[in-house]
Amino acid sequence: DAGVIQSPRHEVTEMGQEVTLRCKPISGHDYLFWYRQTMMRGLELLIYFNNNVPIDDSGMPEDRFSAKMPNASFSTLKIQPSEPRDSAVYFCASSFMNTEAFFGQGTRLTVV
Amino acid sequence: GENVEQHPSTLSVQEGDSAVIKCTYSDSASNYFPWYKQELGKRPQLIIDIRSNVGEKKDQRIAVTLNKTAKHFSLHITETQPEDSAVYFCAASREGTALIFGKGTTLSVSS
Numbered sequence: 001d002a003g004v005i006q007s008p009r010h011e012v013t014e015m016g017q018e019v020t021l022r023c024k025p026i027s028g029h030d031y032l033f034w035y036r037q038t039m040m041r042g043l044e045l046l047i048y049f050n051n052n053v054p055i056d057d058s059g060m061p062e063d064r065f066s067a068k069m070p071n072a073s074f075s076t077l078k079i080q081p082s083e084p085r086d087s088a089v090y091f092c093a094s095s096f097m098n099t100e101a102f103f104g105q106g107t108r109l110t111v112v
Numbered sequence: 113g114e115n116v117e118q119h120p121s122t123l124s125v126q127e128g129d130s131a132v133i134k135c136t137y138s139d140s141a142s143n144y145f146p147w148y149k150q151e152l153g154k155r156p157q158l159i160i161d162i163r164s165n166v167g168e169k170k171d172q173r174i175a176v177t178l179n180k181t182a183k184h185f186s187l188h189i190t191e192t193q194p195e196d197s198a199v200y201f202c203a204a205s206r207e208g209t210a211l212i213f214g215k216g217t218t219l220s221v222s223s
Contacts, residue, residue, distance in 0.1 A: 033210050043156070043201060043213040056210065058113075091155065098144050098207050103155040 006092050006104035013111055018080040021107045024073055025094030033093040033101060034067055034077050043091070049075065082111045114139040116204050118214025125192050127223045135202035135214050136184040142204040145178060145185050146211065150199045159200075160187070192221045 005024040013019050025032045034046040047057040052069045060067070064083070069075040079086055087110050093101040115138040125131050137145075146161035162169045162176045162185065169176050173192075178185040189196055199218050203211040 031210075035213075042215040045210050045212060048210040050208070055208075098205065100146065100158045100161065101211055103157070105155050 004092055004094050004102050004104035006090075006107050008107060009105060010108045011110070013082055013109070015083055015111055016081040017111075018078065019082045019086075019109060019111075021077040021090050021092075021109070023075045023077070023092030023104060025075070025092070026102055027073070029094035029096045029102075031095045031097070031101075032069060032075050033095075034075075035091045035093065035103075037089045037091060037106070046077070079109075082109075084111045087111050114142060114204055114206070114209070114212040116202060116212050116214040118202050118217060120217060121215065122218045122220070124220045124222065127192060127194060127221055129192055131189045131192055131196070131219055131221075133187045133200055133202070133217045133219075134184060135186070135204075136182075137204040137212075138183070139204070139206060140180075140183065141206045143207060144205050144211075145176070146203050147174075147176060147187050148201045148203065148213075150201065150216075152198075156201060189219075192219075194221050194223050197221045 007022045033048040036044045045059045047067045049069045067077045089106045089108050091103050091106045093103045095101040118135045143164040148156035149159045150156040160174050160176050162178050173190045175188040199216045201216045202214045205211045
């Protein structure tokens, strides 16, 4: 398996634009997590799914953020409208049951 | 929900010295405690983990200890090398939940 795959690797967008981040988890994994990493706040959990169902989205900062997992091999994190304070590295991770979480390479988002 | 505190935030050691990073957690039902290493510009990667039914685990120069009563766990790195320089994160979770991470420790090993 190629591991967790995220796209794009880098995204630069203007304030107010819609941003969509994509993730392909490892085949066979039943959990998918979205994290946001900043210097100030570290690795924050945004939302996670179990068998494609959202379990806990209490970490999603505002209604501007939404996430979907239409099937076991794909998830998206959308920000609309984007703001400069959303600039961060967004990681997707997947795991099988309560075991090691494997991280994707991350998407570095810059909102100007 | 779970809350994980990690100390220190930065740690500088000489090559060959030992390094210790400590974490505390709040949810007594947490039963999985991994440690991740993140090199600059890279993704976090698991280096060692421990479950609540074990008190200590070793893997070459790395060891983790867990004290369930006190709700704290520690990472020990012996004979540190320059390539150990990175950010280290502890995390905790219970069955069926997501990992909650500490804020990270930046370890610098100077030769």
